[in-house]
Amino acid sequence: MRISGYRTLTTVHEWGRPVGDANGVYADGNVPVPIVLVDTDEGITGVGLGPHAHLDTVFAAIEGEDPRGVTALYDRMLRQTFKAGHAGAVFGAIGALDTALWDIKARAAGEPLWRLLGGRDRLVPAYASGLDIGLTDEELVSLYQVYGERGLRAAKLKGGLDLDHDRRRLALVHEVLTEAGHGSRPGLMLDVNESWTRKQAVRHVCELERTMDLTWIEEPVRRWDAEGLATVGRGIRASVATGENLTGLEQFRPLLAAGAVDVVQTAAVWGITHFLRVSALAHAHDLPVSPIGTTPIGLLHAATSVPNHLSSELQDLCPPVGVSVDLTVEHGAFVLGDSPGLGVAIDEDAISARVPYETVAAGTPNVRPEYAGRRLLSASIP
Known part of the structure; x- marks a missing residue:
């Protein structure tokens, strides 16, 4: 071949x-x-x-x-x-x-890829992540009720612009998932996408931790700031998660050597071989791994074969237009199917019928704001 x-x-x-x-x-x-x-x-x-x-x-x-x-x-x-x-x-x-x-x-x-890679169990534990900073409180509650109905008991919210706003929304999701879990304590994470300074990160997380238990804070400072991430980690109770924007093992090594990361992440877009290598590196440091952005599911297959997988991000229950996947979400986990390969089918006719969208535009998450990391006061919510 x-x-x-x-x-x-x-x-x-x-x-x-x-x-x-x-x-x-x-x-x-x-x-x-x-x-x-x-x-x-x-x-x-x-x-x-x-x-x-x-x-x-x-x-x-x-x-x-x-x-x-x-x-x-x-x-x-x-x-x-x-x-x-x-x-x-x-x-x-x-x-x-x-x-x-x-x-x-x-x-x-x-064979399905999860089997080829040596996975034993087709179930991949998941946490909910709605990319939700633009939602109203009512929309936020409705969204996480849907996740709760699928058995998810952990959630990661987007924040970092207004601490009071983040605290209120974390409490709302805590209530939703507690009810869905019949009283069991949910896991809560906050992703601020590199929007704080070191001191802001410690101060803000400590303030949140006065009233709630955070599982992790994600990308509290810049992705490459090993000293800063380690400083944040020493100053808070929550774990520090990062890695989705790092490319190559050479970018992970300084963070691991500095004890700057507690949950090692990789992005689905970087590929399967990269994830497997990062997972082995993290395992050598007794650290868990958690894939980010699992469409169209490549890293979910790979996660079944590594010993230190923690949980994978579930962003949405529907795939992109023209993409179908052999996958369900049940009881708080991705359930991989038996289709050979990734279990992904592409309908090229359906895709070609769509109007193309620009891949980079100002005001989207792809472009870092001018004042990110340099805000004295709370910023307006998008």
Whole structure:
């Protein structure tokens, strides 16, 4: 079997509500989703999710190769970008191709990827994450009631702009999930997307912890600030979670060496091989891993095979337009199916019928605000 070519698509995730974080909001709830399809000479096509940046350059490293040699091909793609570097969108393109290759490998074997990777249990524990900073309190409650009906008992809210606002909304979700769990204590997390200084992070989290129990605070300061993240971790009771925006093991090592992270995260867009390597590194430090953004489920399959998986982020119950997945959410967990590969099917006709959306626009979470991390007082909520 040989890799014969690739194709790109861009679909849209129609959330049906505003979604975003402290950096901005997609007010109409329509978020572009780039897809990469990798073809083989035996008619098997793999599906990957991620940016299309410099795909021609990266694809040259794997064209004509046997797609089943995935981990070696991953390293070939990293070497292909040696001079320019593999950070950012280029790393996402590598991750998309990597995910597609794992999909091909499992499809060729006639097995679901979770089984091919050595997973024993198809259930992946989940926590709810509504990307919810743009919702009213009433909308927030309604959303998490839906998550509670699916058995989820932990939730991560977006915040960081107004402490009183965050405290009130955490309390609302605590009440919703407590009722759904018939009195059992829920897990609560807060993601501020790098919007605080070190001192602000310690002060704000300590204030929240006077009245509630936070499981973790996510990205309280800049993603690369090992000293700052460690300082925050020493000053609060909650765990510090970070890693979704880090690319390459070389970016994780300083944080782990500094004791700056308690929950190690990776983003779905960075690919499966990356997740497996980060998980092994975290396991060597006795730290748990938690995947971020699990559409269209590549890291869920991989999570079944690592010993230190904690919980995976459930952002929405519906996939993007033209994408179907062999997956259900029951009793607080993702339940992976038996379809070969990722269990992802792409309807190219449905996607081509959609009007394309811009991938980067001011006022969305993709663009960091000018005053992020330099606010003296509370900011307005998007």
